[in-house]
Amino acid sequence: MIQTARLADLFVEAADALVAELDLVAFLQDLTDAAAEVSGAGAVGLVLADRRGLLRFMAASNDSGRALELYQLQAEEGPCLDCYRTRRPVVNADLATADRQWPRFAPRAQALGFASVHAFPLRLGDDALGALNLFGTTDTRFDPDEVRIVQALADVATLAILHDRRVARSELLTEQLQGALNDRVTVEQARGALAEREGIDVGAAFTRLRERAAVSGRRVAEEAAEVIAGR
Known part of the structure; x- marks a missing residue:
């Protein structure tokens, strides 16, 4: 359940950061912390694509989020990879029934105490720069309005990347992602x-x-x- 009372403050804080001199590493870390607070997720992680299009860990709200992201990248399966590849959100995935979809990742996430997962692309037109992942310790489900809210948080991450040094061309964007x-x-x-x-x-x-x-x-x-x- 999204805590709407905190959303206004969150977007104001994001806007303040984007009009100041941006520290992208710190901003994306703060974004994962804020996404966990707003959504009630037990862990939130964020991955970015490098210059070869391979996803790499960027930020997490806690050690569990970091471990889950790194395991997905190691196993080459999981919601963040599906989300990035399809450029579409993965929403309301029940880890108890996801063994066939993610045979290595789902049991590992359950062993860490998680029951549900959602992943949202960092959208840029028809492309994606990475993914924002929310892991629930219960079978957390988002309704369509809540999906739009969390997608907006992922879009804020995209805006921050574009804002940092005001990237305009695709090759410069690739270099910016690699630099981050x-x-x-x-x-x-x-x-x-x-x-x-x-x-x-x-x-x-x-x-x-x-x-x-x-x-x-x-x-x-x-x-x-x-x-x-x-x-």
Whole structure:
């Protein structure tokens, strides 16, 4: 069930971010957190296509969302891949009856405590840049109006990607997607390094990384590079 009372604040926050100097890695992370809050999903993940058209992990609301996204990519099956390939949402999928559709992914998701899944394409005309995935710990079902709302959240992610450096041509868009994915790899490496260095978990390390970026005035990926360099 979508929490409509929070939606207005969410879209205002998104609009504020899009008219400011955008930190895409941080923005997409915030978007997955907000999608989980608004939808009540147990986990939310977001994947983007690289320059070869292969999906790669970009952001997740928690470790479960990250694990589910990475497993889909490893197994080469799951709602995010179906959604990206068809450019159509996967809605109200019951994991208890999805063994035939996703024989490896569905049991793994159930083992992690999830019962339902929805996936929405990051649409750009007739193409897709990636997918936004919502995983429910119960058999969560969206009605048509709720489907439109969550699709709008996925569309906000697309707008953020297009906004960042104002991408216009397809080859520049491909480079922008690749740049965002490269930034995410840098952030992941820095999270691990910071967690080990300060004796904290990786979730707290990401929060610490964002705090450092806010103080320094750098983007999160730039601050991550500083951490990796030992500064």
